[in-house]
Amino acid sequence: MTVMLAKTPKILTVLTFIFAWLPAFILAVICCSMIIGASYSIIYGISSGSYSDTYDQSILSLLLGILMWVFGLFGFVGLSSVVIGPQLKLVTRITFLFLGIVSVISQAIYWGAEEPIIFSHPYQMYTAIFYSCLFVIVVFAVIHIVINYRLIKHFIAVNSEVTE
Secondary structure: OHHHHHHHHHHHHHHHHHHHHHHHHHHHHHHHHHHHHHHHHHHHHHHHOOOOHHHHHHHHHHHHHHHHHHHHHHHHHHHHHHHOOOOOOHHHHHHHHHHHHHHHHHHHHHHHHHOOOOOOOHHHHHHHHHHHHHHHHHHHHHHHHHHHHHHHHHHHHHHHHHHO
16 A cells, blocks of 8 residues: 555646646746747837837836746746756745646646637647646646645644644
8 A cells, every 4th residue: 555655646647747847847848938038028118119009008018928938937946946956945835836836837828819729720639739738737727736735734733742
């Protein structure tokens, strides 16, 4: 029984690496390029002196986009801490994973509002595959949030028993 419990997190970690971390890595690269492009657009727009209501609205959209892309990078750091890398505190890991989920869902809603999926063109099939990848990333992030939340509850229960 203890052997199965010891192997389960390793299997989950491998599945998370394959199905969540690798697509999230590609999204993190896209996020970095989008942050650079949006920052350049804001700086160029401000330096050119072109101010108008439309421009102010586009700056607001760019700033909101940058915020969501930064949330996505936080989510990638959270997934990286689960799978391969830096050990974050449990609360920080849960927060980063949650911010990543917020980013993925908000971007999926934004992209879905622009292009409804009708399976009549190959491009739309690729879009469906892309949304499936986003869904899988969210599922694995939620699984790890639940696992880390249970670890926090366990540590609190053990510490409260020790202090009593």
